[in-house]
Amino acid sequence: MTTPGTASLWRNHILPFTLLVALLGVATVIGDYLLHRLDLVWVGRYLGIPGTVLIIGSLTYSLRKRKVIASGNVKSWLSMHEIGTWLGSLMVLLHAGVHFNAILPWLATVAMGVNVISGMVGKMLLGRSREHVQGQREQYQLRGLSKTEVEQAVFWESVTFDAMTKWRKVHIPIFIVFAALALGHIVSILLFWGWR
Amino acid sequence: MSKALKIVLAANLIVLAILTFVYPHLMVGPGKLIPGHSRLETDCFACHAPFFGTTTERCMICHKPEEIGRLTTLGQPIQKPLISTPFHQKLLNQDCLACHSDHAGVKRFRIAGRFKHALLPADARKECQSCHKSPKDSLHEQITGNCGQCHTEERWVPATFDHDKYFVLDRDHNVKCATCHVRNDYSRYTCYGCHEHSPEEIRRKHIEEGIRDFKNCVECHRSADENDIRMPGRGREAESGQGRERDGD
Numbered sequence: 001m002t003t004p005g006t007a008s009l010w011r012n013h014i015l016p017f018t019l020l021v022a023l024l025g026v027a028t029v030i031g032d033y034l035l036h037r038l039d040l041v042w043v044g045r046y047l048g049i050p051g052t053v054l055i056i057g058s059l060t061y062s063l064r065k066r067k068v069i070a071s072g073n074v075k076s077w078l079s080m081h082e083i084g085t086w087l088g089s090l091m092v093l094l095h096a097g098v099h100f101n102a103i104l105p106w107l108a109t110v111a112m113g114v115n116v117i118s119g120m121v122g123k124m125l126l127g128r129s130r131e132h133v134q135g136q137r138e139q140y141q142l143r144g145l146s147k148t149e150v151e152q153a154v155f156w157e158s159v160t161f162d163a164m165t166k167w168r169k170v171h172i173p174i175f176i177v178f179a180a181l182a183l184g185h186i187v188s189i190l191l192f193w194g195w196r
Numbered sequence: 197m198s199k200a201l202k203i204v205l206a207a208n209l210i211v212l213a214i215l216t217f218v219y220p221h222l223m224v225g226p227g228k229l230i231p232g233h234s235r236l237e238t239d240c241f242a243c244h245a246p247f248f249g250t251t252t253e254r255c256m257i258c259h260k261p262e263e264i265g266r267l268t269t270l271g272q273p274i275q276k277p278l279i280s281t282p283f284h285q286k287l288l289n290q291d292c293l294a295c296h297s298d299h300a301g302v303k304r305f306r307i308a309g310r311f312k313h314a315l316l317p318a319d320a321r322k323e324c325q326s327c328h329k330s331p332k333d334s335l336h337e338q339i340t341g342n343c344g345q346c347h348t349e350e351r352w353v354p355a356t357f358d359h360d361k362y363f364v365l366d367r368d369h370n371v372k373c374a375t376c377h378v379r380n381d382y383s384r385y386t387c388y389g390c391h392e393h394s395p396e397e398i399r400r401k402h403i404e405e406g407i408r409d410f411k412n413c414v415e416c417h418r419s420a421d422e423n424d425i426r427m428p429g430r431g432r433e434a435e436s437g438q439g440r441e442r443d444g445d
Contacts, residue, residue, distance in 0.1 A: 042305055101301035102301075103222055104216060104224050107212070173197060176205060177208070177209070184213070184224075191247060192224070192249060194293065
């Protein structure tokens, strides 16, 4: 059974997040359809290059956050990171198409997908959810509920929130996996591809 | 990141790297090879030169141009060649990848039956019918040769020829091509192939109108419509609104 608070968290936070993830999928399917319809499938093949460049470029946020880069507004770098990785992922997904050939690039694609979703959880949901759960707590306290009753009322939201705080534990390791697999794919292409 | 997680990650990546070297065709190969190449499935460098891709030189280690269509790569005579006219021996230069590819995932991106006609000697490029069969339709049944007048070497369709640009084939001109294009020579035409237009009659009519140069009929007549006569440098008569009398002025 869902409490009204949980429904609100779902409607206000998780649903928009889900829609944005779904938008990535829908944009991929539409893009892939258009490339086939317009006889531009070859374009999809080369979209892997700008997609990778965008993803690598968006890593400057991580460098700024860890103070490897000293200049620039962290918030602006973060926006660039989010937009760059979303667009880059879209290009890589179009590049992958719906063609199942080699295992390594597909593992890289799956790792990229998990990476994108975990990143969205971290940056899109976590902040808002923290505010939401805290707001709910304060509201129940104002109504005169005891501390135990408040914790019971926000139990499922807290559980959801706690699950989301684990995003970083997924985001960084899966990025390393993604980077290693993508590198393997790129090296294999450079090694075997004839560029004609 | 915890040390245990780092170890798990490193172990997984090492396993994947080993699998890539043991099963390259599954891990990095873009799809299956054609049946004739299946024994090379795990030997990538039989065809691929590192960082340069597949090269004609590597193809020719097994496929010797002088033997193509005559002997198999194992030296056995071919009883039923796949191609009716051997042409590999006559190619201007050997460029296997201009026409051939492999791996199911790569072939998907290539036009089926891609063929680089520019590799053929000039005289062979005119002999389309030695390799291609003419379509069995009412138009093509009347035509022999000169395919290049309508079709390009890149694609069969779209055919670039639009007869209306030269002359509109209305119901009075719905005749066999050879009526106007004698011996199917589409670089020439004659309007005297039917009873309607005789040289004497055409000459008389034009002289009456004061027209002395009337050898190239379609220069002025792009259709049978008498109101659509284009005089070089004078535009359409119908547009000028002066009719045929204008020519006689």
